[in-house]
Amino acid sequence: MPELTAAGDDRADGDGRAAEAAPGPQAPPLVGWPFSPSGALALGAPQARTVSGLVSAYADRLERAEQLRTRAVGSWKLAKAPLRAPAPPRKKPELVTERGHITGKGLPPVITQVPTKDKVVFLTIDDGAEKDPELLRMMRELDIPYSSFLTDYVSRDDYGYFRTMRKEGARIQNHSVTHKEMPRLSFAEQRKEICDQQDTLEKEIGERPTMFRPPYGAYNRDTLKAAAECGVDVVPLWTAEAFADRMEWGRGDGKLYPGDIILTHFRGKGQWGGSMTDMVRLVVRTATEQGYAIGRLEDYV
Numbered sequence: 001m002p003e004l005t006a007a008g009d010d011r012a013d014g015d016g017r018a019a020e021a022a023p024g025p026q027a028p029p030l031v032g033w034p035f036s037p038s039g040a041l042a043l044g045a046p047q048a049r050t051v052s053g054l055v056s057a058y059a060d061r062l063e064r065a066e067q068l069r070t071r072a073v074g075s076w077k078l079a080k081a082p083l084r085a086p087a088p089p090r091k092k093p094e095l096v097t098e099r100g101h102i103t104g105k106g107l108p109p110v111i112t113q114v115p116t117k118d119k120v121v122f123l124t125i126d127d128g129a130e131k132d133p134e135l136l137r138m139m140r141e142l143d144i145p146y147s148s149f150l151t152d153y154v155s156r157d158d159y160g161y162f163r164t165m166r167k168e169g170a171r172i173q174n175h176s177v178t179h180k181e182m183p184r185l186s187f188a189e190q191r192k193e194i195c196d197q198q199d200t201l202e203k204e205i206g207e208r209p210t211m212f213r214p215p216y217g218a219y220n221r222d223t224l225k226a227a228a229e230c231g232v233d234v235v236p237l238w239t240a241e242a243f244a245d246r247m248e249w250g251r252g253d254g255k256l257y258p259g260d261i262i263l264t265h266f267r268g269k270g271q272w273g274g275s276m277t278d279m280v281r282l283v284v285r286t287a288t289e290q291g292y293a294i295g296r297l298e299d300y301v
Helices: 047-075 133-142 152-167 187-205 221-229 276-289
Strands: 120-127 147-150 171-174 240-242 247-249 261-265 293-295
Touching: 047 133, 120 276, 133 152, 133 276, 147 152, 152 171, 152 187, 171 187, 187 221, 240 276, 247 276, 261 276, 276 293
Parallel strands: 120 147, 120 261, 120 293, 147 171, 240 261
Antiparallel strands: 240 247
16 A cells, blocks of 8 residues: 655645636525525415514524534634635636646646635645544534545545535545556556546445545646546645644745635644644634635535
8 A cells, every 4th residue: 555645745836826706706595495496485485474584593593503603713722713704606617727737628627726706715635544533523613614535545444434524514525546646557547546436435425526636736637537537527736735733835925815725634643743623723723814714615616
């Protein structure tokens, strides 16, 4: 088995720029009884009382959830609660491969940043080696969205952990079967690494991934061709990397920008001198201080 190195071995230049952003987000229509799929009231719904009751109950739930979240801020040693992400756009922005990356007809776009003007960034966690229950509790109590890119050989000993993660709102994506450097493999070997993990995650999590992140950020044209054949829509890299004690910046200016993708790894104190919750605390503080909310990547991609 290849050895997974500590976070920081993955690198990308991160100097690409995203396409022009889509128009600002709007609130999605209300759906589910007493609303029809179009957002109108369903036939027979007691209109004034039902709408009033729904709005009031929804407001009460939001208030209670926010009270619980506010109380959790102190317990997780944060000075401020994470900023709430704006409503995602009704129509996801069109993705194009960023400057300096491989592109071609039929190949999934390679991005390091989501094209948006919203002050929102995205937290992504790779491989699955560390399975810290405190991470799940922290993300649940603070209501922080994130995406996990799983490698089978370090995840397979406890896919139940990741099923819980998915049930609580995280999304699960593909990071290969054995974490090999893709360009060192033949096309057939790359296809097997990607497609087999697609099949495994569909079986274990109940949902087939739409994204693939190549280990170490290393890929070639065969990687993208294989990913497309395995049903991958986009290959997201990153613009910044988070550790338990520091951030590393692809641009070098120490700043976040709208749509930035943040990479980190499932690591514990034995690998990077801190815990998963230390890493999340640092990301939240950094984003909040710079005026950014953490959003869910899949809401935009």
